[in-house]
Amino acid sequence: MLDHLIKGATVVDGTGAPSYPADLGIRDGRIAIIATPGTVTEPARTYEDAQGLVLAPGFVDPHTHYDAQLFWDPYATPSLNHGVTTVAGGNCGFTLAPLHPDRPEDADYTRRMMSKVEGMSLVALEEGAPWNWHSFGDYLDALDGRIAVNAGFMVGHCALRRYVMGADAVGGQPTPEQMTQMLRLFHDAMDAGAWGLSTTQSATHSDGDGQPVASRHARPEELLALSRAVADHEGTQIEAIVAGCLDQFSDDEIELLVEMSAAAGRPLNWNVLTIDAAVPERVPRQLAAGERARKAGGRIVALTMPILTPMNMSLGTFCALNLIPGWGEILGLPIPERIARLRNAEVRAEMLRRATSKEAGVFRRLTNFERYVIGDTYSPANDGLTGRVVRDIAVERGQDAFHCLVEICAHDDLRTVLWPMPTDNDPDSWALRQETWQHEDVLLGGSDAGAHLDRMCGAPYTTRFLGDCLRGRRLVGLERAVQMLTDDPARLFGLRDRGRIAEGYHADLVLFDPQRIDAGPATLVHDLPGDSPRLDSRALGVVSVRVNGVETIRDDAVTGAVPGTVLRSGRDTRTVSTR
Numbered sequence: 001m002l003d004h005l006i007k008g009a010t011v012v013d014g015t016g017a018p019s020y021p022a023d024l025g026i027r028d029g030r031i032a033i034i035a036t037p038g039t040v041t042e043p044a045r046t047y048e049d050a051q052g053l054v055l056a057p058g059f060v061d062p063h064t065h066y067d068a069q070l071f072w073d074p075y076a077t078p079s080l081n082h083g084v085t086t087v088a089g090g091n092c093g094f095t096l097a098p099l100h101p102d103r104p105e106d107a108d109y110t111r112r113m114m115s116k117v118e119g120m121s122l123v124a125l126e127e128g129a130p131w132n133w134h135s136f137g138d139y140l141d142a143l144d145g146r147i148a149v150n151a152g153f154m155v156g157h158c159a160l161r162r163y164v165m166g167a168d169a170v171g172g173q174p175t176p177e178q179m180t181q182m183l184r185l186f187h188d189a190m191d192a193g194a195w196g197l198s199t200t201q202s203a204t205h206s207d208g209d210g211q212p213v214a215s216r217h218a219r220p221e222e223l224l225a226l227s228r229a230v231a232d233h234e235g236t237q238i239e240a241i242v243a244g245c246l247d248q249f250s251d252d253e254i255e256l257l258v259e260m261s262a263a264a265g266r267p268l269n270w271n272v273l274t275i276d277a278a279v280p281e282r283v284p285r286q287l288a289a290g291e292r293a294r295k296a297g298g299r300i301v302a303l304t305m306p307i308l309t310p311m312n313m314s315l316g317t318f319c320a321l322n323l324i325p326g327w328g329e330i331l332g333l334p335i336p337e338r339i340a341r342l343r344n345a346e347v348r349a350e351m352l353r354r355a356t357s358k359e360a361g362v363f364r365r366l367t368n369f370e371r372y373v374i375g376d377t378y379s380p381a382n383d384g385l386t387g388r389v390v391r392d393i394a395v396e397r398g399q400d401a402f403h404c405l406v407e408i409c410a411h412d413d414l415r416t417v418l419w420p421m422p423t424d425n426d427p428d429s430w431a432l433r434q435e436t437w438q439h440e441d442v443l444l445g446g447s448d449a450g451a452h453l454d455r456m457c458g459a460p461y462t463t464r465f466l467g468d469c470l471r472g473r474r475l476v477g478l479e480r481a482v483q484m485l486t487d488d489p490a491r492l493f494g495l496r497d498r499g500r501i502a503e504g505y506h507a508d509l510v511l512f513d514p515q516r517i518d519a520g521p522a523t524l525v526h527d528l529p530g531d532s533p534r535l536d537s538r539a540l541g542v543v544s545v546r547v548n549g550v551e552t553i554r555d556d557a558v559t560g561a562v563p564g565t566v567l568r569s570g571r572d573t574r575t576v577s578t579r
Contacts, residue, residue: 002027002044003549008037009050013501014057014486016479026507029549034503050511053543056482057501058085058508059462060489062443063271063303065118065451067096072128072529075148075558079449079459081539083510085547086150086498092241093200093215094118095156097139098163098185106162107131112208119452123530137192144566148552152567154239155189157199157215169214186229193568196236197226203243204323220256230264235494235573238268245270247361248285257289261298265579267492272446273304274362275436277428283436290441299578301492303446306465308422310522311456312375316414319455324363326354335414342406352402365423369401375417382411434475443492444484453534460519460537467518494573507549516541
């Protein structure tokens with residue numbers, strides 16, 4: 001007997017092949033039968049009529065930071081609501097494990113680092129996760145059997161260094177004995193199911209003390225030693241971040257990434273390729289890394305987002321503005337002193353000069369303050385400004401845009417929420433995206449879901465992209481769009497029997513209305529532990545989401561079921577060789 005029968009759906013199977021009508025039966029968490037509508041004779045415990053609806057494989061998000069959130073939110077919302085049934089975590093060199101059993105203070109260091117570098121609520125981290133693990137295997141075991149999504153995790157370089165070197169991980173170099181211990185620890189993590197290595201060399205990544213995170217101190221020989229260790233384990237790979245990910249790679253960065261991938265004989269992915277027609281030289285420069293890697297026996301894949309992710313800013317709390325050269329020193333001051341400095345015309349002039357300089361790189365996108373929209377305000381002096389464009393307010397007041405913005409924020413003691421309007425929403429940029437998505441070294445993803453919780457909301461990229469493909473710009477057909485969200489990332493990660501609708505595959509499925517599929521606007525909610533805020537977005541047109549055959553979402557509401565699997569390398573992933 002079938003557990004469930006979906007009747008008369010339009011199946012888009014994830015391979016890019018034309019869609020077709022079919023009945024689909026599920027048994028024991030797998031797709032048991034796909035047949036012409038009306039021809040299934042085997043009885044089913046439950047069934048539903050899916051006429052007019054599209055049935056697709058569950059979406060695979062290749063870059064998330066759900067490592068902590070899954071403990072208090074096993075549904076990985078809002079990603080699961082938007083059809084994501086498999087998430088890759090442990091990215092950017094940051095994981096919650098391993099933790100040294102003799103140094104309980106390491107957990108506090110990790111929480112403060114994650115709060116700073118990934119924008120997670122410190123209160124939620126402290127109250128929402130048990131922090132009762134030591135090894136990486138312990139961490140995976142703590143999640144096993146209690147999550148609603150499938151989740152696989154890289155092991156973070158920062159955690160490996162901290163475990164072996166303690167406080168010396170920041171600023172120090174491992175001794176030969178410590179390097180041996182780090183490699184042993186790394187092998188143990190992969191034996192337990194870690195997907196491989198994640199690391200960062202990015203200048204934007206600092207810990208809770210404001211110091212460069214541990215992996216930024218690693219020299220190439222350390223990174224290559226860890227990369228070679230990846231080669232010893234089935235179903236593993238590398239994720240790496242360098243400073244040039246934000247704009248354009250240097251020659252040394254390309255060489256490092258190429259050597260790491262070649263040493264491992266595994267794909268290396270990086271996040272995130274920003275596509276902007278105003279900077280036409282960026283895409284070919286970034287994709288040159290993949291071309292070099294193929295010649296050296298490696299593979300380098302760029303993640304890129306197919307939507308413009310809603311992202312807010314603030315002069316009062318840490319955000320991307322702090323990462324503009326010269327701005328961090330001002331925006332890190334105590335609030336009264338910060339306001340005084342920002343009101344100084346000479347200080348503002350120097351900040352603007354630095355913000356528009358070449359060294360600001362991709363952050364130059366944030367400097368068109370005329371296009372900012374005022375969000376939530378907190379002072380009577382700012383009544384009526386929410387939703388208004390700074391340019392219009394500045395004209396009324398006879399001020400330049402940045403001065404006007406500063407004065408608005410100062411009235412709110414810098415609590416004002418600011419929404420920058422994207423500068424790359426023009427036809428030429430979308431045409432460049434369409435072209436770039438066709439490249440063999442480009443993969444859709446990079447949501448950062450689970451991180452930067454009150455600043456951005458990348459999780460809904462799946463439904464928003466499909467809505468755009470079906471009823472908006474139509475840059476990609478439905479079958480190819482589904483393939484880009486399912487089979488493409490599944491193949492990169494070597495997922496076993498996932499990413500497609502085929503008999504015998506795991507029944508990770510999304511049933512949606514093609515006339516309505518989309519994502520609602522990002523709204524601020526307070527539903528994290530400690531009543532901490534985050535941005536959320538409703539899924540529109542998603543009728544049902546199933547993970548391993550069990551329904552987890554019905555009409556944008558969680559069902560309470562937790563059928564997800566902690567995906568372990570080797571068992572749940574196969575090796576994707578570059579040779």
